[in-house]
Amino acid sequence: MDKTCVILIGHGSKLSYNKETIEKLAETLRKRSKFDRVEICFMVRNKPAIPELLEKVVEQGMKKIVFIPTFLAQGVHTKYEIPEILKAKQEELGLKAKGVKVSYGEPLGSDERIAEIIEEKALKILGQKTKEETKVLESGKLAASTNMYKTSMSIIRPLISDTIKKAPETHVPIIERVVHTTADPEFANLVVIDEKAVEAGVAAIRAGAKIITDVKMVSAGINQARVKRFGGQIFTYLDDDRVIKLAKQESTTRSAAAMRLAIKDGLDNSIVAIGNAPTAAFELVEAVKQGLAKPALIIATPVGYVGAAESKEEVASLPVPFVIIRGPKGGSALAVAVFNALLGMAEKEAGI
Template sequence: MTIKTSQPAVIILSHGSPKADSVIPIMTGLCARLKRYLAPGVEIRWAAMQFNHPTLAESAATLYDEGFRNVVVMPYFLYSGQHVSHDIPGMMDEISKQYSDLKLKLAGTLDRAESLIELVAERLGTASPELLPHFEDSAVASRPEDIEALSMEIIEANLPELPFNRSEKEVVKRLIHASGEIPLASKIQMTSGAVDSGIAALRAGKGVFTDVRMVGAGVNRANAEKLGVQVFCALDEKDLADEAKATNQTRSAVAIKRLADRIDGAIVAIGNAPTALYALLDLIDAGQVRPALVIGMPVGFVQAKESKEALVKRDVPYITVRGTRGGSNLAAAAVNALMKLAIR
């Protein structure tokens, strides 16, 4: 364990409630949103004075075990009543006795901050608009980047425990954001190192090959340009219809096979056609190609689930959503998540 003597941590201390389900989502969400304002490396935890866990002592112990020796305790209270002026300092004294090298500092309460007054006004206006006819709701996120950031904070606060590292979790969050469904997390599967392999390919300027135009349309072209990455659609190959008809295959399957000499070491993102994924797997099995990453997310009730089950049996880096779920938006979201990570 590394002792972080100069690096502070934060505990947001709530009162707590016998109704835990009214406290925990709010406090975890609050911490997730606050974290983006904190300096890199600063950890933030929440705690409850009573009724709930973690307690102040438990959160302090967690941070201490993680190496932090300077902790700021922020009472999530409106004013300095008995709890803030007496009870909380007493709790902090007891913790200090247990950890002699742990420095605890008490921050101020919410008090009469202007932003809090605006929030009260906004709540009143929501309940009865005629009370505040001239109030401008400045709290509503209107810029696209603010809406996206808030969405990610909500997703982060509600994610279940997942067997993914930080970069992998970023991809998972983008997929959830694209689908609008937190439960999708349980269906996302990827090989160890798949995200790193995709990032490396993008940083090396390798192409992204898609099965349909809708996947390519959803890819962030500005980020692709920053990375020097080109996005190709398999269906843009010439004379696909005639060959598909002559060989009794889908156009997507024919197109993927035509691209065999170009997709080695690249990213292949399939968000529509199971037949395209099967065609790619045939090339892999034959030793003709070795993509850096397969984003396998065909959608539907015919062969989509089965094609993804076939994918997970292959020794190739992949990211997939098991079952019938998938689609162009999810495949594009996975590519965009990797591009964001590659640019960092």
């Protein structure tokens, strides 16, 4: 195989720092071991000069020689002078006849990676955290959060061990999440999971299904980036101008109107997460009964003493997979907990 040599071209300077910087770049490239040789040369003041080094590496048996100018933008040096120097030396040495290929690259240019370097330097001057420093900080926070979650689970599991033992294995992550969210072991016995709920929910998430939520509190608790990995999107209609108009026309609640609009826009094969409004649940129940909606899964956890318990029992009576919190207790955080448990299972199944 022909030997390859990459040569970095610097301008040259009276200051030693100039040459040292180019040499450091070359040394970094050498450590990456992508090329047989990495050398440096200069246009003026410093040695070796371009013609001198070209002749030397040819004598050393290099057959593919690539010159890269370490300049930011095109100028007289890079566009005219360097190409002319290379052309003249190639002709003098008769490199074409010797089977030596000399190539000349573009200056560094406006590469995004250079912009990142500039950004980092500016942030340091301003005393702000750089991208890498932020990553380190966030990874530390994530590790701390993960440790806290593991510690919480080690406390929770003995408290709900009887329920977990009786539950199907796939239901356990949901039960644990719900108890973790509420800090109340009683919820282990209040969460009701349809036998097809986990399979349906995980399949819908992996298929990139729409996620319909009744309030922003639910959508805010779901990690949209994780959902988007599967091609899914989260929709909350509550603040839609059409909803406000429809609620006035029909003399109904905004939550019911929002669900009606979601049904009209199409929510077949979607996951509907209702964490706050019983009226949204009742609206969905009627649509399913009339054959107007066929969601893949309904998560219903409305809270309150007026209609909440009844709406969830209505959901549980449908021929649709469901997860509910029985009774008046519930809330948006529980709808989020159930969904995130399913999302975690979908990621595990997908190997993410």
